[in-house]
Amino acid sequence: MTFPNPVPTGLYRDRAWHATDETLTVVDPATERPVVDVARASDTHVDAAISAARAGFATWRRTDSWTRSAVLRRTAELLRDWADEAAAVMTAEQGKPLTEARAEFLATADQFDWYADEARRVYGRTVEGHSTSQRITVRREPAGVVAAFSAWNFPALLPSRKIAPAIAVGCAIVVTAAEEAPLSTQVVAAALHEAGLPAGVLSVLTGDPAAISSRLLASPVVTKLSLTGSVPVGRILLHAAADRILATSMELGGHAPVLVFPDADVPAVAELCARAKFRNTGQVCASPSRFVVHESIHDEFVAGFVAATSALRVGPGSDPDSTVGPLSNARRVAAAEHLVADAVAHGAQVAAGGGRDPRFDRGHFFRPTILTDVGEKSAILREEPFAPVAPVLRFADLDEALGIANDTELGLAAYVFTRDLRTAFLASEGIEAGMVGVNTLALATAEAPFGGVKQSGFGREGGSEGIEDYTVTKYVNMELA
Known part of the structure; x- marks a missing residue:
């Protein structure tokens, strides 16, 4: 497939791009001139993304791991094919040199490639019980609907560290693209779209991150929060997550x-x-x-x-x-x-x-x-x-x-x-x-766990550990009649 030119500027939901009445302007940091206007999500749009994710999760969690793997693999292939054109988009909105932007899209492709393999390796186990009539199994199941937020410094790689493992295990995910550099995330969404990701499994929102996060985290549909951002933002979202006892993973920077x-x-x-x-x-x-x-x-x-x-x-x-x-x-x-x-x-x-x-x-x-x-x-x-x-x-x-x-x-x-x-x-x-x-x-x-300790957060992205934060453990104890 050819690179999407122009890159879509609407909200991505249910395998379609949706325009909005209000927009925000992306500015080139090298010239301080406008690049493009992109959609700005209202509460109604956030609610629509939540509804789409609920339906998408119901379908995707029942999809076999080999099918999920194929979608991820195809996404990686597309991102590699598009790397040169995508790099120009990233440089225009974020400012980094073209060589660094291209390298970021190749690293993003690696995430999808890695989790294409990990999708087929979400292992459970059996446990010997106290009696021969007992059967104990432990399995890993998808955590549900994920709300994901990431920073503007790596606008393709950071959200993909969340999207790839979430999709690999059968979750649906609503991503809030960085408002300073949302187009790179849209490129990733376009690759997943072309790779055949079903409706509702991925939604991408752009707009005021504080308003979007407040709406998402208040929804009982959302069962998992993942953030890459600053310590102050992490504290705010952790407080919101605590009110709902929401599973969280945080990468909050370092020194x-x-x-x-x-x-x-x-x-x-x-x-x-x-x-x-x-x-x-x-x-x-x-x-x-x-x-x-x-x-x-x-x-x-x-x-x-x-x-x-x-x-x-x-x-x-x-x-x-x-x-x-x-x-x-x-x-x-x-x-x-x-x-x-x-x-x-x-x-x-x-x-x-x-x-x-x-x-x-x-x-x-x-x-x-x-x-x-x-x-x-x-x-x-x-x-x-x-x-x-x-x-x-x-x-x-x-x-x-x-x-x-x-x-x-x-x-x-x-x-x-x-x-x-x-x-x-x-x-x-x-x-x-x-x-x-x-x-x-x-x-x-992609093959190693990325994350910190102390106020740098908790949870890991990448490696075989990166998939764990998007699963929950289910234990079944069966007594044979």
């Missing part, structure tokens, strides 16, 4: 430390850190965001880090030569400026960047920034940066490094660079995080 030990390949690590930190303009929940470097190699690391960062090219994501695009909105620019000013006020030195890129009179461009001598009371050491601002800290020994790494309420990802096996084990075991990369900054992959 990942990178521990660089003296035996590491410092020039190579510094270059790798620059590329990873400033990917998606620093707007990555698992992004390396605190660089904790042994005092004996601190200056060498900073020099390499600054050199690699200075080589990055800031520009519109649509420019093939750009390696760092704009921030996604004006709020992120203001937040980045605050973090830098606060750090400097607490004694930090600006080693690279430091503010808006003066070459652009339009767009949300901010220079990749490195801070050294960062004071311990600086906001950037406590708040998730979600910005192209990188603080570099020193440590003297493993205990001090772990103390710095764990001195946060967040615990999503962490990274360790060392050639010593003992240090690698002790550091990765001592860090309070749901995921640890040793000598790598690549963690997100």
Whole structure:
């Protein structure tokens, strides 16, 4: 099938796209100019999506796993075929460079490919009872109708981490697309549509997320909530879910430390850190965001880090030569400026960047920034940066490094660079995080569980664990007559 051009802008429900009287405008963060108007859901539209999901679940839960698997596999194939055209859509609405946008759609395809296999491997078990006349079985059944919310920084991958496992096990799902970048989610919906997903199994809403979430979570039809977002939003939705004792899974961001030990390949690590930190303009929940470097190699690391960062090219994501695009909105620019000013006020030195890129009179461009001598009371050491601002800290020994790494309420990802096996084990075991990369900054992959501890949330997406949050356990004890 050919790529849908133009990408649908209506609400997706019951295998159709529905226009609305009210719309919202998607804005290009590189130009601050409108891209397109998309549908804005009212309470009536939310209620219609809930009704469609209830009917879709009744059918889909009775559909065999091989059929569900085939739909997911075909979706993956379509997304790979569409990757180039879809990347241009994502870059226009979200800002990231085309190469990153294309990579995101390929990673999104991997989610559907992985769960096409997992759909056929939702295992139960039998248990030996107290007597030979007893038969005990335990099975995993679909959790029901899912309400899913995700952020704008990965507008295709994040919702798909929820859609793919939910569909795999037989759930129906209502997705609220990020209002800043809804078109990428619509591309995913279009692929599922073309792959033959039945009516009601997927609905996509766009509009005011607070109003939509309030309506969805108040419905007795919705039995599961999944969110990828900020800690404050997570708290709000958890309070709403608690009123209904609703099953939830939360991925609420992170503030990942990178521990660089003296035996590491410092020039190579510094270059790798620059590329990873400033990917998606620093707007990555698992992004390396605190660089904790042994005092004996601190200056060498900073020099390499600054050199690699200075080589990055800031520009519109649509420019093939750009390696760092704009921030996604004006709020992120203001937040980045605050973090830098606060750090400097607490004694930090600006080693690279430091503010808006003066070459652009339009767009949300901010220079990749490195801070050294960062004071311990600086906001950037406590708040998730979600910005192209990188603080570099020193440590003297493993205990001090772990103390710095764990001195946060967040615990999503962490990274360790060392050639010593003992240090690698002790550091990765001592860090309070749901995921640890040793000598790598690549963690997100379809075949491994993604998620955090502490205020970074609970539940896992990806891997065989990712399907568990969309199932419930049913135990049957049968006494033979």
